[in-house]
Amino acid sequence: MLFLQLLLQGVQTGALYALTAAGFALIFGATRIFHFAHGTSFTLAGYVFLFAWNGGLPWWAGSLAGILVAVLFGLAMERLVYRPIQRHEGSFFTVFVAAFGVAVVVQNLVGMVAGRGFASVDTPLSRADEVLPDVFLAPIFWIAVGVAVALFAALSTFLTRTHAGVALRALAQNPDLLRAYGLSSNRLSMLAFALGSAMAAPAAVLTAMTSGLNEAVGHHVMLISMAATIVGGVGSLRGAALAGLMLGVAESVALQFVDTQWAEGVSFLVLFAFIIFRPSGIFGVAQAR
């Protein structure tokens, strides 16, 4: 029964990984910017929710505030950091270092303001009941899975059925042609950043309710999102989400064989194996550059 318990735990973690990874993949797919500060959106959203909750606000107000802050941060990164850099030269490493610098700054600011170490929100939702003999499940499991499924459905409807969504996918394929059709790639890349960052916020709120947050959580989230995007195949949202789920499950199920401190290592072993043996990922079509 331990296996089933770990599997369910993994699905819960994986659903949250899938959400953040899809946000990262959306941004990277559309703008070709490796948004290394994606985890920072997550941290900020989580802590805003935490503060709102501790301040006595209802959960929806805190969540909305979290989403808003994540979106604003994503937009600020796009306008103030990535765009000026891309204006004078587009080296990915310059982008990476700049985003990394921001992530370091925010991580330390959060540590100074909110205190270091784990903080979590205690709700009745995170209390586990025995659903099967020796298998415990908290209501938050269903919420996490439900939110992930609902957001994916909404996102894929948006990307396939609306004008802006189709334009976003076009931006991913051919920015020059898109501009030739008279669409603004600047506005679309802001849309990608807003949507992608918003995807991280629900996951952050749910993480605050389950395993808790610390100031360095963004780091881990960023690494997982990046790993999931590469394993899933760059440009494929479905791949990123699936890989996020897979990494969550792999981390959790691995606990049956190894100690907890190896869990993160398992994710990177998967990533490393993919980079060496199949750099284009599960659903990737393009060759790795």
Add this chain to the structure above:
Amino acid sequence: MIAYAANLATLVAIFGILAATLNFVVGFAGIFSVAHAVFFGLGAYAGAQVALLLVPDALLACLVAAIVAGGLSLCLALPALRVRGEYFVAASLGLQMMATTLFSEAKPLTGGIGGLVAIPRPTVAGIEVNVLPLALVALALILFLTARLQRGAFGRSLQSIRDAESAAEALGKNVAAVKTLAVAFACAGAGIGGALFALHLSFVNVESFTMDQSVLVMAMVIIGGTGTLWGPLLGAILLLSLPAGLAFLPFIPPTEVGAVQQIIYGLAMTLLMIFRPAGLVGDLSKGRATA
């Protein structure tokens, strides 16, 4: 005060070695490794074990450290041969995270979180010496080698691969061999730095070989100027004197000094990338290598 200055100078020399060797792969080979602390750590553990188990001979420790770190650099060279750009950064991050776990778990070799303690004072030919002169000699040697390699045929092949890999291959350069050698050279250098670090502090644990350290070394290279000879050294001096400088500012509570220091170098990295991506020493007119 003299002891303090000597300690700082030793650390500057050691981190100068790290920054110079990282600069070699990042600036000249276009291999953007975020796992340099891994090889620093491998060298430190190897050097410490030599001193603890065999003899505390500094040269032997450095040799073993260079062999261990250089040999295991294949872990980094392998993904470098497969992928470039963002993918490689991701792979090296993965390597860094796995190595951190390995360092804190492989207790018989690394002492785990507690680390290796009571490493004996280093000797050269049986005479006890300070690490400072050794580190300065190693730094000078590595800077000299870097400059030589950069100007020679090997360096030219390396830079041609950085700028246009397919073109270099078409002209008959053995891309795989050149990249592997460059990574091995840089990692062996980092290993020597690690051995000297272990002998200098006579104590090492996993804390010094985490991702934060890799980022710090990367910040030194970036802030100083990638692809320049003296830039990384300048970066090392600046970033290592930062904590000392901050200690003199009375309004920062001592518990927050670490955080303030990280905020300053994070901010410096971001602002430099926006306004002066070639770094402090970098030549703006020449433009910078793109991945």
